[in-house]
Amino acid sequence: MESATTAPTDRREQLLESIVDHVLDHGIARLTLRGLASAVGSNNRMLLYYFGSLEDLVITALHRAEVRFPTMTTILVDVEAPGASILERLNGAWATIADPANRPFHRLFFEVFGLAGYGQERFRELLGVIGTEWADSVARAYVAEGVAQEQAEALAHETVALWRGLQATLLSTGDDALVSRAALPALAALAARVGAARV
Template sequence: MDQPQTAVATDRRQELLERIVDHVLEHGIARVTLRGLAAAVGSNNRMLLYYFDSLEALIVTALQASEHRFTGMTSLFGGFADASVPIGRRIRVAWATIADPDNRPFHRLFFEIFGLAGFERERFAELLGVIGTEWVDNVAGAYRAAGIGAQDAEVLAHETVALWRGFQATLLSLEDDAVVARAADPAMDALVARVEAAATRS
């Protein structure tokens, strides 16, 4: 008897999560309250807390789930780790994926939640930990595999992620892809040159 009930609960949680993702991608989270979100997705406070524990946990879960709506973002670091492709090419492809207009709704939600977490660090400590390490760890691992020493790989990984995120924010603020591309393309070329030079030295 327990197994079917568990399956039903899992299905119900996933159904609610999909509705929540729909809502926050369209409306953001700046004015989200548990009561308002419950009403928007046809549920109630008690059920949302049962499935997601807290509003903070729900917001983080929604951000993670929303990424799966954008296939380029979910496959980003799988491609970046492909050692059969020159590392410079991987950097440029990764940036092209991030800059794809189809991924813009995810970036809007990411930066909104990131900004909120910056003001309320204790509430979102887990999220900030993931944001601070996940991309950098993936990039640094690819750089080490390309032959770059561990210390240089970490420094270059931080630079790479900072560059990507800076231009992500610029895309959102300007909404002019051509202007951003004119700035981003030479910046990526300069980064690629430094990464390739570091790989050659090692």
């Protein structure tokens, strides 16, 4: 039941934290507004008031969930940071992605991503972020290495696709050692191609 004495912004934050707890524990495949409202001690009307549609709520929860896994928020900053070789930065990003502590976030990410594929209009904003944010950041790192813009963009999308494929393999197999044996030479080959593409 909603409290009449709680400030709206405070109540929204409390609800959001409870929603994130719920979706990290249970996923979103069977998520309904009614069921979620019951799980977090609210009601449909209040969730819609604070978050808009169920789709908007899911996107907001995914963004907030990322904050629970602070190393995930530094990956792109570290990739673009000067000082280390591009291979060291790619390997560092992968080590962060592969950290078992980040698995709950990856499970939620891929579940939301899968649902977004079936509801592209509803999840347009999320698909835009997924499709461009990481690749744009990696492309900037490659351009800073002296790679031409168009080639940097292609190599960046390949990099992100490699990371995501490796993430999915980690989730499906749970075999960290096997995925590491696949990841390290693949990233080394990619870094070598970045070096060869310098103009």
